Amino acid sequence: MRHTFHLLGPPEVRRGTAVVEVGHARRLSVLAVLLVDVNQVVGVDKLLARVWGDTPPRQVKAALYSYMSRLRSALDIPIVRRSGGYVLEADPQDVDLHRFRALVSHGRHDEALALVRGEPFEGLHGEWFASLRETLAGEIAAAELDHVDTLLAAGEHESLLPGLTTRASERPLDERLAGQLMRALIGADRRSDALAHYTSLRHRLADELGLDPGPALRDLAASLHRPQWNPSRFPPSPEAFTGMERELAALDQDAPIVTITGLAGAGKTRLALHWAHEHAADYPDGRLFADLGDRDPADVVREFITALGTTPDGIPPEPHAQTALYRTLLADRRMLVVLDNAADTAQVVPLLPGTARCRVIVTSRERLPGLVTAHGARPVVLG
Known part of the structure; x- marks a missing residue:
């Protein structure tokens, strides 16, 4: 039966849903050191230093060998003696610490934070655990802030x-x-x-x-x-526009994000611009337009920030801070944003206002399923 290992709180091991009795805090400390470096050899001297510090007791190696034997017996998992040290072999995804870091690296902060059950390594003592606990506190705080950025967006x-x-x-x-x-x-x-x-x-x-x-x-x-700038960065309305009544009616439906997709020449941009000009009065705080093509979205964010009244010396250098500023500037506005010729979802996401008060129309030759599933975009397909 599968074992799971929990370090982001009081350390414990579970076999299925049942808690496995590991033993006293020192034995738990040995297990925790091996789990932090799961599937890697931890040298005996390093292991002793992490668990007992700079002044280990006499006969400490004999105690370590005893702990290893008892851990193998209690857990029935491979703890192998190799190259002057020990290695615990397990799937890193079964160790909450490693799963937390993997989820954070993939931007899944809410799932990562759900793994935290309290103070990491609670009840384990020593300088090494204190230092690691401090490091993890910083990682958890950063994940919380990143998650808040996502929710604000x-x-x-x-x-x-x-x-x-x-x-x-x-x-x-x-x-x-x-x-x-x-x-x-x-x-x-x-x-x-x-x-x-x-x-x-x-x-x-x-x-x-x-x-x-x-x-x-x-x-x-x-x-x-600053006074609220009302930019209007739009190409002219297309001339002699006719037809597409069904598609125009679809755009009239209430949805913060709409994708218009179809083959080249299907009329995606003409449809978006015609609708935008016809409904300009619905967006009193302004309109933004960008032809994305193969452009870096960070460049477009900076253009939009400037159009919204920010001076160049007021634009923060970090891309995530620029996106945050862009969304803050739009937070209490009702604006229309048209993003033309998008290559994929990743190019669009940094340009989403993050508020239902604004409307975003995205045109693309691709279907952009990520915008539909993750951001609730309403698709309009031409052709």
């Missing part, structure tokens, strides 16, 4: 406010967290509260660290003072 401003407010009070100098709280407040139409939080953070940074907020946070605050 999806327009979950109101639901995030209680948790963000609590975390911001616990970590008052964390600028990324402060930016997230400000974006949630802006998206919830609480711009004055967002500005008040920035002012409080700015004073605290100056008093306690002698620092100013970073450029991304400064520009986010500056956007609260």
